[in-house]
Structures are given as C-alpha cells and as structure tokens.
Amino acid sequence: ETGVTQTPRHLVMGMTNKKSLKCEQHLGHNAMYWYKQSAKKPLELMFVYNFKEQTENNSVPSRFSPECPNSSHLFLHLHTLQPEDSALYLCASSQEGVAGGETQYFGPGTRLLVL
Amino acid sequence: GQQLNQSPQSMFIQEGEDVSMNCTSSSIFNTWLWYKQDPGEGPVLLIALYKAGELTSNGRLTAQFGITRKDSFLNISASIPSDVGIYFCAGPGTSGTYKYIFGTGTRLKVLA
Numbered sequence: 001e002t003g004v005t006q007t008p009r010h011l012v013m014g015m016t017n018k019k020s021l022k023c024e025q026h027l028g029h030n031a032m033y034w035y036k037q038s039a040k041k042p043l044e045l046m047f048v049y050n051f052k053e054q055t056e057n058n059s060v061p062s063r064f065s066p067e068c069p070n071s072s073h074l075f076l077h078l079h080t081l082q083p084e085d086s087a088l089y090l091c092a093s094s095q096e097g098v099a100g101g102e103t104q105y106f107g108p109g110t111r112l113l114v115l
Numbered sequence: 116g117q118q119l120n121q122s123p124q125s126m127f128i129q130e131g132e133d134v135s136m137n138c139t140s141s142s143i144f145n146t147w148l149w150y151k152q153d154p155g156e157g158p159v160l161l162i163a164l165y166k167a168g169e170l171t172s173n174g175r176l177t178a179q180f181g182i183t184r185k186d187s188f189l190n191i192s193a194s195i196p197s198d199v200g201i202y203f204c205a206g207p208g209t210s211g212t213y214k215y216i217f218g219t220g221t222r223l224k225v226l227a
Contacts, residue, residue, distance in 0.1 A: 004157070042119070043158075043203070043217040056214060090157050102207060103148060104215065106157035 003027065004107035006091050012113045013081065021076040021110045023091030031096045032074040033104060034066060037088040049074060050096060081114045088112070119204055119218035127224045134191040136221040138204030147187040148205040149178050152220075158203055162189070196225050 004025045013019050025032060034046040048056035049068040063085075065077040074091055088111050092104040121138050128134055138147070146165055150158035162173050164180035164187060171178055177190045187204055201220040 006157075040219075042219050043205075045214055048214070058214075092157075102146065102215075103160060103163050104205075105160065106150075108155075109157045111155070 004091060004093055004105055006089075006107035006110050008110060009108060010111045010113075012115065013078070014115055015081060015083070017081075018077070018079040020078065021089055021091075021112075023074040023076075023107055025072055025074075025091075025093035025105075025107075027093055027095075027105060029093035029095050029105075030071055031094045032068060032071070033092040033094075034064075034074065034076050035090040035092065035106075037090055037109070039087075043090065047076075078112075081112075083114050086112055086114045119206065119216050121202075121204055121218035121221050123221060124219065125222040125224070127226060128194055130194060130196060130225055130227050132194055134194050134198070134223060135188065136190075136202060136223075137186060137188045138218050139186045140206060140216075141185075143184040144206035145184070146207055147178070147180050148215075149176075149187070149189050150203045150205060152201045152203065154200070161202075191223075194223075194225050196227055198223060199225050 007022045031050045033048050036044045045058050046060045047066045052068050063080050067075040088109045090109045091107040094102055094104045118141050119138055148163050149161045151161050152158040162171050162178040167180055167184050168182050169180040175192045179188045201222050203220050204218040205215050
C-alpha cells in the first residue's frame with residue numbers, strides 16, 4: 001500500500017464514547033500532522049509530530065489526544081467529544097529537512113459524526 | 116494573524132472553458148502550494164511553487180508565484196467534468212514550515 005492511509009473512513013460516536021483514529025504513511029516521511037476540516041472553514045492544523053516528537057499543539061482541547069509511536073503511525077484518541085467536533089479529520093505527512101520536503105501529502109480523512 | 120483569501124469562493128463553468136482563481140496573503144510567503152480535494156477525499160497536491168515569479172505547469176494546470184510573494188494564481192485550461200472539486204492554496208506560516216496556512220478554497224463545478 002502506498003501514500004497515506006486512514007482508518008476508519010467514517011465514524012459515528014456518542015459524546016460519552018472513546019474511539020481512536022489511525023493514520024499510517026508509507027512514504028518514509030519524518031513529520032505527521034492532524035488537521036480538522038469543518039464545513040466552510042479553512043483546514044485547521046491540530047497537531048504536528050516530527051521524528052515522533054510533538055512539535056505543535058494548536059490549542060486543541062484535551063478531549064483530543066494524539067499519539068505517535070513511530071514515524072509511520074499517528075493516532076488521534078477521542079473521548080467525551082461534543083457535537084461541534086463533527087468534521088473531517090485529515091492526516092498528512094511530509095519529508096522535512098530536504099528542499100521541497102515541507103510539501104504535505106494527505107490521507108483520505110475520517111468523517112466523524114458526534115451525536 | 117496570517118490569512119489566505121481565495122477568490123472566487125465558487126464558480127460554475129461550462130466544460131471546455133478556462134478557469135482562473137487566485138490566492139492572496141496578508142504576509143509574504145516563500146512557498147505556495149495548490150491542492151485539489153474531491154468530495155469525500157483528502158486534498159491532493161497539484162503544484163508547488165518555491166520562487167517569486169515562478170510559473171509551473173502540470174498538464175492542463177498552470178500556477179504562478181506572484182512577484183510580490185503575497186499572491187498566487189491557478190489556471191485550468193479546457194476544463195473537464197473531473198475538474199470538479201475544491202481547490203486550496205497553502206503556504207507556510209510564520210512559525211516555520213510545520214504550520215501551514217490553508218485558504219478557504221474555491222469550489223469548482225463544471226457543467227457538461
């Protein structure tokens with residue numbers, strides 16, 4: 001499998017549930033990202049990991065908890081979410097450290113609905 | 116904070132027509148990226164620009180890095196139905212390459 005993959009593609013959860021989103025990149029990249037995409041709003045960067053270390057937390061509520069066990073995998077753990085957290089959650093990766101390496105490649109996203 | 120404004124927000128065009136859209140920034144960028152997002156999918160990189168004045172093509176797509184470094188343009192020639200989607204511009208934020216700023220998107224609909 002190539003590129004950036006995300007599972008599940010769709011998720012419906014109640015406000016008291018706990019679920020996790022998974023992202024895997026097969027590009028040999030060093031940096032991975034979580035974005036939130038809501039209707040009629042620009043993509044919002046949530047977290048950045050570079051070489052497994054978190055380098056950016058864009059003031060994201062603690063009900064979103066990222067985990068990066070290695071450079072190829074990124075998780076987003078969800079608990080006690082609110083209906084306004086319903087959105088498309090996109091994972092991306094980039095090479096970093098080389099010319100043009102900041103270009104990000106996106107996965108297909110997980111469409112999340114919180115009831 | 117930094118913002119990227121895209122125009123138009125949406126457009127309907129006839130198949131075969133050429134399309135132009137642009138992206139303007141409140142600050143100088145040293146990289147411009149153009150992405151396309153199909154419904155239900157993640158954005159896919161179309162063109163990357165790294166130098167002011169640079170003109171780069173990818174098939175029927177042509178993008179330019181504005182001389183002022185505060186704008187970029189994307190043109191699509193002879194549009195086809197599969198060009199439907201949302202086109203985003205993006206550039207690195209002031210805090211470094213990790214924090215990319217994305218525009219609000221231009222939604223393109225092509226009428227056959």
